Amino acid sequence: MIRIGHNPNTNMLPMFHFLPKEHPLLTSVTAEPTGHNAMLAKGQIDMAPISAFSYGEHWQDYFILPNLSVSTKGRVGSILLFSKVPLENLDGLTVALTDMSATSVNLTKILLHRFYGVFPKYVTLPSNLSDMFLQADAALLIADSAIRSAQAKPDCLIYDLGAEWLKQTGHSMTYAVWAFPKKLLTQQAEEIKNVYHLLLEAKSKALKQMEDIVQACQVMLGGSIDFWKDYFTQFHYDLDPALLSGLHKYLDLCYEEKLLPSRPIIERWPEE
Numbered sequence: 001m002i003r004i005g006h007n008p009n010t011n012m013l014p015m016f017h018f019l020p021k022e023h024p025l026l027t028s029v030t031a032e033p034t035g036h037n038a039m040l041a042k043g044q045i046d047m048a049p050i051s052a053f054s055y056g057e058h059w060q061d062y063f064i065l066p067n068l069s070v071s072t073k074g075r076v077g078s079i080l081l082f083s084k085v086p087l088e089n090l091d092g093l094t095v096a097l098t099d100m101s102a103t104s105v106n107l108t109k110i111l112l113h114r115f116y117g118v119f120p121k122y123v124t125l126p127s128n129l130s131d132m133f134l135q136a137d138a139a140l141l142i143a144d145s146a147i148r149s150a151q152a153k154p155d156c157l158i159y160d161l162g163a164e165w166l167k168q169t170g171h172s173m174t175y176a177v178w179a180f181p182k183k184l185l186t187q188q189a190e191e192i193k194n195v196y197h198l199l200l201e202a203k204s205k206a207l208k209q210m211e212d213i214v215q216a217c218q219v220m221l222g223g224s225i226d227f228w229k230d231y232f233t234q235f236h237y238d239l240d241p242a243l244l245s246g247l248h249k250y251l252d253l254c255y256e257e258k259l260l261p262s263r264p265i266i267e268r269w270p271e272e
């Protein structure tokens, strides 16, 4: 039995909509990305779509599952920095960071420090834009809370960090990878492989039936069918060589900006 992390946000529906929540091979635990990052590190789950940054913290201990990720080439629509002032004016001001994210939190720091040359103060807060704005001049939200907050058309600037990353580096951005601890291979290699195949099947079914996914999103968050169709045109759920080089770039810059203690070497299992 493999215990997997289930992420309930719309960006993950193409992975989870057709994946059984309970199955003879797997059981699942629902949480936001930071919850899964911590649970995987503590051995409370066996496999999850964790933050790419969390993979960077544990790369010596984890393998990545090939052909799976949550990535975009450019705009993402749900990794949004809401700001009262232009980004270049954030030096010395306060930026509130959602407590749900590890990748986007560090993406924000890379973009602000390295590319905009500004060094704000940071506070980590629950994902509520009006509360964040009480304490901060800008606020990072991800996933459905970012979409909901943007739908409410707040009176501020909104920066899409997938678009900013592409503009600054020319690379795609990978937000999540599916990872599991290497040590599970001694006992559970066959089970991991079988669950990996269930994941590939669930994804491939969803990508062929995006109308179902779009409809499910509309039920969850409202918005028009066209909005959701457009949202999903940005996403890639595989991890081809071009996406991998974006992931490398992100992890390298995390290391160079001293956000990670070592420079990760990406290892995938099973070998393709």
Ligand SMILES: C=C(O[C@@H]1C=C(C(=O)O)C=C[C@H]1O)C(=O)O
Pocket: 007, 009, 011, 012, 033, 049, 050, 051, 052, 070, 076, 078, 079, 100, 101, 102, 103, 104, 105, 142, 143, 144, 175, 176
């Ligand atoms: C695209 C998204 O990617 C998510 C962002 C994550 C992070 O910032 O750590 C983790 C998992 C991804 O599913 C999103 O939530 O909107």
